[in-house]
Amino acid sequence: MSSKMINSILEDPEFKELARQKNKVSLILTITELVLYFGFIGLIAYNKPFLATKLSAGSATTIGIPIAVGVIILSWILTGIYIFWANSVYDEKVKRIKKRFGG
Amino acid sequence: MPTQAPQTVIGTLNPIAILCFLLFVAGTLAITYWAAKKTKTASQFYAAGGGITGFQNGLALAGDYMSAASFLGIAGLVSTKGYDGLIYSVGWLVGWPIVMFLISEPLRNLGKFTFSDVVAFRLKQKPIKTAAAIGSLVTVLFYLTAQMVGAGTLIKLMFGLPYESALFIVGGLMIAYVLFGGMLATTWVQIIKAVLLLGGATLLVLLTLDKVDWSYGKLFQMASDKYGSSFLEPGGLVSDPLDAFSLGLALMFGTAGLPHILMRFYTVPDAREARKSVFYATGFIGYFYILTVTIGFGAAVLVGKDAIMAIDKGGNMAAMVLAEFNGGSLLLGFLAAVAFATILAVVAGLTLAGASALSHDLYVGVFRSGKANEKEEMKVAKAATIGLGITAVLLGLLFKGQNVAFMVGLAFAVAASANFPALLLSIVWKRFTTAGAVTSIFTGMIVAVTLIMLSPTVYEDVMQAAPKKELVAANDKVAGIEKALKAADITPELKATKEAELTTAKADAATKKTAVKPAPFGMKNPGVFSMGLAFLMGILVSLMKREKTAEDMFESEKVRTYVGIGAEGANKH
Numbered sequence: 001m002s003s004k005m006i007n008s009i010l011e012d013p014e015f016k017e018l019a020r021q022k023n024k025v026s027l028i029l030t031i032t033e034l035v036l037y038f039g040f041i042g043l044i045a046y047n048k049p050f051l052a053t054k055l056s057a058g059s060a061t062t063i064g065i066p067i068a069v070g071v072i073i074l075s076w077i078l079t080g081i082y083i084f085w086a087n088s089v090y091d092e093k094v095k096r097i098k099k100r101f102g103g
Numbered sequence: 104m105p106t107q108a109p110q111t112v113i114g115t116l117n118p119i120a121i122l123c124f125l126l127f128v129a130g131t132l133a134i135t136y137w138a139a140k141k142t143k144t145a146s147q148f149y150a151a152g153g154g155i156t157g158f159q160n161g162l163a164l165a166g167d168y169m170s171a172a173s174f175l176g177i178a179g180l181v182s183t184k185g186y187d188g189l190i191y192s193v194g195w196l197v198g199w200p201i202v203m204f205l206i207s208e209p210l211r212n213l214g215k216f217t218f219s220d221v222v223a224f225r226l227k228q229k230p231i232k233t234a235a236a237i238g239s240l241v242t243v244l245f246y247l248t249a250q251m252v253g254a255g256t257l258i259k260l261m262f263g264l265p266y267e268s269a270l271f272i273v274g275g276l277m278i279a280y281v282l283f284g285g286m287l288a289t290t291w292v293q294i295i296k297a298v299l300l301l302g303g304a305t306l307l308v309l310l311t312l313d314k315v316d317w318s319y320g321k322l323f324q325m326a327s328d329k330y331g332s333s334f335l336e337p338g339g340l341v342s343d344p345l346d347a348f349s350l351g352l353a354l355m356f357g358t359a360g361l362p363h364i365l366m367r368f369y370t371v372p373d374a375r376e377a378r379k380s381v382f383y384a385t386g387f388i389g390y391f392y393i394l395t396v397t398i399g400f401g402a403a404v405l406v407g408k409d410a411i412m413a414i415d416k417g418g419n420m421a422a423m424v425l426a427e428f429n430g431g432s433l434l435l436g437f438l439a440a441v442a443f444a445t446i447l448a449v450v451a452g453l454t455l456a457g458a459s460a461l462s463h464d465l466y467v468g469v470f471r472s473g474k475a476n477e478k479e480e481m482k483v484a485k486a487a488t489i490g491l492g493i494t495a496v497l498l499g500l501l502f503k504g505q506n507v508a509f510m511v512g513l514a515f516a517v518a519a520s521a522n523f524p525a526l527l528l529s530i531v532w533k534r535f536t537t538a539g540a541v542t543s544i545f546t547g548m549i550v551a552v553t554l555i556m557l558s559p560t561v562y563e564d565v566m567q568a569a570p571k572k573e574l575v576a577a578n579d580k581v582a583g584i585e586k587a588l589k590a591a592d593i594t595p596e597l598k599a600t601k602e603a604e605l606t607t608a609k610a611d612a613a614t615k616k617t618a619v620k621p622a623p624f625g626m627k628n629p630g631v632f633s634m635g636l637a638f639l640m641g642i643l644v645s646l647m648k649r650e651k652t653a654e655d656m657f658e659s660e661k662v663r664t665y666v667g668i669g670a671e672g673a674n675k676h
Contacts, residue, residue: 003659006658006659006662007658009662009666009668010658010661010662015662015665015666018665018666019661019665022665026204026205029200029204030200030201030204030205033197033200033201033204036197037193037194037197037351037355038348038351040193041347041348041351042344044190044337044347045343045344045347045348046344048336048337051186051336051337052332052333052335052336052337054332059320059323059324060320060323060324060326060327060328060332060335061319061320061323061324061335062186062323062332062335062336064186064189064335064336064337065186065189065323065335068186068189068190068192068193069393069396071193071196071197072192072193072196072389072392072393073389075196075197075199075200075385075389076382076385076386076389078200079199079200079203079381079382079385079386080382082200082203082204082378082382083378083379083382086375086378087375091375094665094666094667097666098666098668101668
């Protein structure tokens, strides 16, 4: 690929929009994951009694158990959200750009 | 009521285990033979020619990541410590979304075979490849040592096979897989192992749930009845908030800096398949950790902590004990063979990653300035595989009987501190320079290793193992007496004796304490400092002097990162 074509792709408004959007989605999802996990760690460090709360009277299960499992499941769901966005929106745009520039 | 230690065949030669294991070996060697015919070029050796699908790679990533340490270790931790064990299983999963959102696609689009290709993409090849290869090798060697020592010990526990023979079997087989079958054979070994491990763990969980009326509520109720409600609450494992945060950082970002994991993204044809593979891997690994937690609680409830710890103090045999309880020696044999296969698959992946750092990064990238022909590179890669395989066995022999659990933590800390910051900055930051990257890698590595050596985990528990053990025992005694004193129905006479005992025990504990030199660095996890400093130094040094060529190339790198135009397909040669 010539440097001229790289430059014209870089100047292309659709490419600029693509890069901006991709960064935004990655950043939002990364921050969500960080909040999710370090929120959990924060509860362990600062609020153990909350995690030790029983789910209901007469139940031995503490709220900490579904929360821990929930962090695992939500993490996976976040990767699913990314895949869904990337497959339906991102890849389509990439395809269009590639087509226009004959890449 | 004292828990009766059940009759167990763990630790004796189990014919079913041996049969299952031989079947696994025969199958994987047949695959290696098939793969050997397809492994002629460097791209086939390092990256299976880029012909693995996203789903297959997802399973293989899970296979690479679900080590025996996480299967046996987490189940053991949960069975002996309860809720605290869960904290680790969560920590080991949460790095995967980060890999997907920040790393997987640019990694696939910018590199060829290793992550140092990406860091070196627009920086100076020789210094970057040298530093990144050292970062990879240090990570791989710590991880490998922990796996090899674990392998020898576990196989001895499970099969009654001598430690040394176990190491030779593991070493010989992994060399065979990697040497002849390259990445293709290694990938299929991982896939088979992942399927066996997921299937075996699922079966074990179903049998366990059958015993508790298919109710998690009942399982936790039984655990709480047997060990008190504190078993289902976070306890003392994570006490200092900064230490907890630091551990979390290393677990989370360590995953995104493990060379054997990063290398797997070159086995798929493009970035789309790369991201797909992380989705599958995260699902499999998350499911697996939920299973191991269930196995841990099941073992604690159905078999009992004491019986588990009677076999292995660390609780590592919890899953095996539960297997024997649920399915007799048949299920025990099957799962023991699966655990053996697990170790084998993980060390094969590590060896391949180490060999790539030596041959692709150091030999070709540095000594031959990137110009070596295919034949020559393959020769070096194969020699490196044999060398690393032998090194792994020697490390296993050298550290026999040592407590090496800290080395897994160390591998994660180095991966998070030396490899991850440089990789991330090289992808996202235009001003990042060669000097900045090299400083960042070495800062992260040196700070992580030094602080762990000076932490209580190594300085007290490993280097002063004997006096530390006495101190812990003395402290436990004090705690035991204090607990007895708090009992409501204590008689005045007994109270007086116990109080006298307490004074002696406390004095004893105080003397024992003076025998242990306290660690200079008080935290168990250095991640917050080592990773923080790696980022800080990388940024500061980069800001001091600009690198014009690197900044110019950042623009063309962008087209490749986002659109994938110009991305070197490992399959397009």
